[in-house]
Amino acid sequence: MSTSPDLVPAHALDAADPLAAHRDRFVGAEQPLVYLDGNSLGRPLRVTGERLRSFVDEEWGGRLIRGWGDVGEGGWMDLPLTLGDRIARTCLGAAPGQVVVGDSTTVNLYKLLHAAAALRPGRTEVVLSADDFPTDRYVAESVARERGLHLVWIEPAEPTTGVTDDEVAAVVGEQTAVVLLSHVAYRSAAIAPLAxxxxxxxxxxxxxxxxxxxxxxxxxxxLDRTGVDLAVGCTYKFLNGGPGAPALAYVAARHHAGLAQPVTGWMGHADPFAMGPGYEPAPGVRRLVAGTPSVLSMQPVADMLDLLDEVGIEAVRAKSVALTTFAADAGRRLLPDARLGSPADPERRGGHVTLLHPRMREVVAGLWQREVLPDYRDPGGLRLGLSPLSTSFAEVEAGISAAAEVLAGLA
Amino acid sequence: MSTSPDLVPAHALDAADPLAAHRDRFVGAEQPLVYLDGNSLGRPLRVTGERLRSFVDEEWGGRLIRGWGDVGEGGWMDLPLTLGDRIARTCLGAAPGQVVVGDSTTVNLYKLLHAAAALRPGRTEVVLSADDFPTDRYVAESVARERGLHLVWIEPAEPTTGVTDDEVAAVVGEQTAVVLLSHVAYRSAAIAPLAxxxxxxxxxxxxxxxxxxxxxxxxxxxLDRTGVDLAVGCTYKFLNGGPGAPALAYVAARHHAGLAQPVTGWMGHADPFAMGPGYEPAPGVRRLVAGTPSVLSMQPVADMLDLLDEVGIEAVRAKSVALTTFAADAGRRLLPDARLGSPADPERRGGHVTLLHPRMREVVAGLWQREVLPDYRDPGGLRLGLSPLSTSFAEVEAGISAAAEVLAGLA
Known part of the structure; x- marks a missing residue:
């Protein structure tokens, strides 16, 4: 009898998991609730509540206005860049000085689509995928309308494979200003071949x-190695920053000289406290900062980066692949009428797994009633977000078993 | 002997102040530090640290993704509007459904300047003051450049009086799309006659x-009574939301039908979770929401609204007038070489007082070394931000006395 992964029981995988102990660092790990939506909102770390309490009483309340400092003095003024550098090093494979944390993914997309168009003046087209997350599509439509650009849509032939370089090659040309694409597709988890x-x-x-x-x-x-020019990303999913934590924006150093974005707030000025006439952009990515940085909501991200530094992103990825492989196998075993809506090849798959069935909307509603929390995505997708450091194999098995029970019980 | 305000000692004013006891509700009130910059960053309330800790462990960690709810279900999804309604009722004199909390003041200004231009198509001019806060000027320049508008600058004849309706009347015309102005000037505290x-x-x-x-x-x-059409504002000054807390945006109900803004994120969509093709704006001010609302950093604002509801904004204003009057008098008495850089009439003055002297930059640097924290604003302004619920008359007196000592000690 073979030891194919779907026959190794969840408890044995948990027992052999070198990262298993980290799960207890998260709030709620001890509860019976099964949480399979860490890719929508990551659990808080247990240290985060206390970090925020002490931030309020000691840093905000104690330092008061002195907490800001001036640019380059290591205070809150520098947090958008210092936190950006930490994410760059720990997660993004990006050299320092290219990532800023602030605003939302939506606002950052808006800024960087304008920046892309300004870096490629005269070009008239934006290429994007019809499968992109709504905000990406909506913001691209708005920026295109403002700048008189034309949107060129890729309709992925097979959603589970995501956007391919061949599909991009088929539509780009000398009129293309920028190609916008998701690294990991929000529904299927398909990894786009960025390089x-x-x-x-x-x-x-x-x-x-x-x-x-x-x-x-x-x-x-x-990121640096892929040759990607610009990027945005979220910190409340796998960086556990809390609901609505500020987003990140990346601009490759080679584009800093020509970088321009329209939300020209005082905090992106070369000398913010001079308060002089006329906007003069700060050097590098600091010109992406617009209003006053959201210091409070950046705190939890730092806690997660501490843990990621301890564990290493490669080990996180190894656990992630094991979890999604286990979920895909458990889906085949326990939900035989469902279809895998994610790439079967784990190398092509991000941190979540989607199982497709026409009645999954009802299944997810039933699961929520049983304290099993996955997400639902049209059409018919049970989306299992498997946050590697806070999700156990037993949790995945329990969730998919419960889904099978709910599906079997539907009239 | 008359009992003119400058002869009543600070301790007597504190003893007679019906709001004095509230000062102890703020972190650091017991410290010798003199904080006169509450209009830049308000002190935290003592309850706020614990509120954040319990938010992390119980709401974020306990509710997890369920915390969001759908629009209208009373969860985090509704916070931008429910918190907006609270601010509207407690502070703004605005009917419900017109205020949203989210993003920064800069981003909201950007959205509303675009919205104003869209509400007045064909008009080519934006009127603003050369004395406006930098972000207001920089963002207006950017939006004007993007939309091909022309900026018409008001140079206030006398900064301490702020922008007057006569100055506005002299420059507006049938080409004016929008007049942008600060209600209370950031340097002088002059109140603009909004109505x-x-x-x-x-x-x-x-x-x-x-x-x-x-x-x-x-x-x-x-706000409703003034007839103002659109507004933005900050929650980390007199609303004590913490460094970088999200801002507010107001749009009078009569403009909701034609309201359009370019940062069209999924959270401003009429049905965000449908994730359908094409942006369809949500009804009313919810279409101003762009990315995922910053729920964590909205929490402290609610604490301050609780206190403001208890005290009432009229009582806060009465204390504010008493504090700024005392500061102006103390300035005249203790810093006779300085000039009042704020309106002398308390009815024309907001919550801060600026004292002008050519050497105030050095004075403020010396004060910071003595744990006396006012702000400095060019040219030569010692800016005293007197947050009514956390500032005592004794603190004001101590601060201005210290300024006099530092000034006297300069070579």
Whole structure:
């Protein structure tokens, strides 16, 4: 009898998991609740509540206005860049000085799509996928309308494979300003071949803007090496920053000289406290900062980066692959009428797994009633977000077993 | 002997102050530090640290993804509007459904300047003051460049009086799309006559966009009654939301039907979780929401609203007037070489007082070394931000006495 992964029981996988002990560092790990939506909102670390309490009483309340400091003095003023550098090093494979933390993914997308168009003046097209997350599509439509650009949509032939470099090559040309694509697709978890897409885009002189929301913190991105020009990403999914934590924006150093974005707030000025007439952009990515940085909501992200530094993103990825493989196998075994809506090859798959069945909307509603929390995504997708450091194999098995029971019980 | 205010000692004013006891509700009130910059960053309330800790462990960690709910279900999804309604009722004199909390003041200004231009298509001018806060000027420049608008600058004749309705009347016309102005000037604290400005703007069909950053929480705004069309404001000054807390945006109900803004994120969609093709704006001000609301950093604002509801904004204003009057008198008495850089009439003055002297930059540097924290604003302004619920008269006296000592000690 073979020891194929779907026959190894969950408890044995948990017992052999070198990262298993970290699960207890998260709030709620001891509860019977099964949480399979860490890719929508990561659990808080147990240290985070106390960190915020002490931030309020000691840093905000104690330092008061002195907490800000001036640019380069190591205070809150520098947090958008210092936290950006930490994410760059720990998760993104990006050299320092290219990542800023602030605003939302939506606002950062807006800024960087404008920046891309400004870096490629005269070009008239934005390439994107019809499968992209709504905000990406909506913001691209808005920026295109404002700048008189034309949107060129890729309709992925097979959602589970995501956008391919061939599909991009088929539509880019000398009119393409920028190709916008998700690194990990929000429904299928398909990993886009960033380096190959960057190559075909660069061949025609176009830029690539990657949305890393579903990849940052769960797999090594190697952003500098891919040749991607611009990127945005989210910190409340696999970086456990809490509901609405500020997002990240990346601009490759080679584009800093020509970088321009329209939300020209005082905090992106070269000398914010001079308060002088006329906007003069700060050097590098600091010009992406617009209003006053959201210091309070950056605190929890630092806790998760501490843990990721301890564990290492490669080990996180190894556990993630094991979890998604186990989920796909358990789905085949326990939900034989469902279809895998994610790449079967774990190398092509991010940190979540989607199982498709026409009645999954009802299944998810039933699961929520049983304190089993996955997500639902049209059409018919049970989306299992498997946050590697806070999810056990037993939790995955319990969740998929419960889904099978709910499905069997539907009239 | 008369009992003119400058002869009543600070300790007597504190003893007679009906709001004095509230000062102990703030972190650090017991410390010798003199904090006179509450209009830049308000002190935290003592309850806020614990509120955040319990938010992390119980709401975020306990509710997890269920915390969001769907629109209208009373969860985090509704917070931008429910918190907006609370601010509207407690501080702004605005009916429900017109205020949203989210993003930064900068981003909200950007959205509302675009919205104003869209509400007045074909008009080519934006009127603003050269004395406006930098972000207001920089963002107006950017939006004007993007939309091909022309900026018409008001150079206030006398900074201490702020922008007058006569100055606005002199420059508005049938080409004016919008008049942008600060309700309370960030340097002088001069209160702009919003209702009178709205009247002269409306006479020529223009809109008024008010920046309430230095008025919200410290004086009753009566926004609906002023006729102002659009407004933005800050929650980390007199609303004590913490460094970088999300801002507010107001749009008068009469403009909701035609309201359009370019940062079209999924959270401003009529049905965000449908994730369908094409952006369809949500009804009313919810379409101003762009990315995922910053739930964590909205929590402290709710604590301050609880206190403001208990005290009432009229009582806060009465204390504010007493504090700024005392500061102006103490300045005259203790710093006879300085000049009042704020309106002498308390009815024309917001919650801070600026004292002008060519050497104030050095004075403020010396004060910071003595744990006396006012702010400095060019040219030569010692800016005393007197947060009514956390500042005592003794603190004001100690601060101005220390300033006199530092000034006397300069070579």
């Amino acid at each position: 190959a897409v960057a190559e075909v885009a660069h061949e025609v002189g176009a830029l690539v803007l990657a949305d890393l929301s579903h990849s940052v913190g769960v797999l090594p991105v190697q | 009178a400005v709205a009247e002269v703007a409306h006479e020529v069909g223009a809109l008024v966009l008010a920046d309430l950053s230095h008025s919200v929480g410290v004086l009753p705004v009566q």
